[in-house]
Amino acid sequence: MAKRILITGAAGFLGSHLCDRFIKEGYDIIGMDNLITGDLKNIEHLFKLDNFEFFHHDITKFIHVPGKLDYILHFASPASPIDYLKIPIQTLKVGSVGTLHCLGLAKEKNARILIASTSEVYGDPQVHPQNEEYYGNVNTIGPRGVYDEAKRFQESITMAYHRFHGLETRIARIFNTYGPRMRLNDGRVIPAFIGQALRGEDLTIFGDGLQTRSFCYVDDQIEGIYRLLLSDYSDPVNIGNPDEITIKDFAEEILKLTGTDQVIVYKELPADDPLKRQPDISRAKEVLGWKPKVSRSEGMKITYNYFKSLSAEELEKSEHKDFSGHIRR
Template sequence: MGRRRRVVVAGGAGFLGGHLCARLLADGYAVVCVDNFSTGRVDNVAELVDTPGFELLEHDIVAGVPVTGFLDAVVNLACPASPQDYLRMPIETLRAASAGTLALLELAKATGARFVQASTSEVYGDPLVHPQREDYWGNVNPIGPRAVYDEGKRFGEAACAAFRREHGADCGIVRIFNTYGPGMRTDDGRLIPNLVTQALAGGPLTIHGTGEQTRSLCYVTDTVDGLVRMIEGDHPGPVNIGNATELTVLQIARVVQDLIGVRAPLVRLPAMADDPRTRKPDIRLAERVLGWRPRTDLREGLRRTIRHFADRRDPAVADRGTRTR
């Protein structure tokens, strides 16, 4: 037998990173999880710590990446992804997205590893093209409060392209659309954790803006499957990874209410600055080059997510969550 394939997952103790580490270990990889725990949590990888082939390194990639030995892939998930987090840590977000990405690219170049950049649908900004295809350059406010994340991720894509052109680096870019599922923080601040925790508590449910803005929700195991296919492939990207089913925020809120069985009032809050009005990926490229498409039905994915949040609340609320229909 040959040696075990070895992957660095930067940001591996985050919501998405924890799921990716678990999937890679299950697929036979050795995994080096690197995280500074600014937004990641030990809980996301606690069950993996004693798994053969798993290493956990608490470290800030902005200071370089002290990983030695052979590597087959480097995956960059190391950046605050929730608006609540990157608005609280704007400079740290910019550093992770720039200096951190460059450090990881240097590691991949030095080891000859495949580099996969987890970019985002936010590179499209408030899009003027619908649905969003990979050849669309986007409509981003470069000086707005969200720019630390949006432009940080655009920098990451530019860095990948530059390393590929100048050094022949094996880089792949995935643009991840809204991902949800078990493992999200209750205080994450994003749509699904907010709606589910509020509904489990009996409401009210808060909606920013009119609620007519649209989102595309992809269950976490489907997103992870797309990432793994990108790791194991050779396409440079960018490739959209997301669910092409488009729903308004109000429609999503009503599905959550229905599954939990509450009729709490909806409370509208002011719209967030530069919040995109529409979001829907064109996933034909992912279907063609990765053989990938999402498989999990929204209601089933939300049931699993609701159970996860309910299990972390008091028994009475937990019982409400397990009665989802």
């Protein structure tokens, strides 16, 4: 009999790719999303399948799923700066109340649960590269705190359920991930740069561009999450690509990839924007036998071709609007 899995945030970027992967592996999928930031277009190709069903539901409200559940993947949360600065209360609620509901459901169904945490739990790190033993450097009352602290609380309550109730839990600390189905207007580095290039605009860098990021292609990320779910490891695991690059160098790579002749313009660095971001993936290598396989040049070609295929109307909608915070990850 097929294993049955609930995926929250199923219509989002990572959630939809997880649906695809577990469909491929023969699971019965229940997708759940309130569609505040998710898009049904990401999963509409699954609606015709007998082993996929979708619930339009907000997990900050009580969750009821009839029948057995073997696994829960909790990926419901705004993940882009544009979103969590616009809806800060909802971001905090989905990380706290929503996680509580998911954990309660997992306990009721005796299901294993994996939560999507984030590299943002490390804040603006004073340890580089970041390993899972580092506790982080987070401004709890800054504009990013609504996301960072929601995820830190999410980890805490998950471990409490693991220790107190004996619940089978997994925690994926996800570093910057990219690929098809990202939203061009979500404020993150890759869609922001590609959107500007495709619209013929200059590329905007906040700060001096010497801050670093490490970008993981979505197929690699999904493979890491899949292996973590099926592993016997309950402590947090970094899943990301340690190939670090400065934002300035990355902007120049985008211009070369797109073949456009825009220039780079600089604006003020927002509050609490991390200056370094690079995962130490030693634990993932040891515990999961996992490391990324897709190079940035290969992954970016796929991603750029996806964005190029979007309509002119979608590109116009993606035009970046400045707002208080200006945060891009």
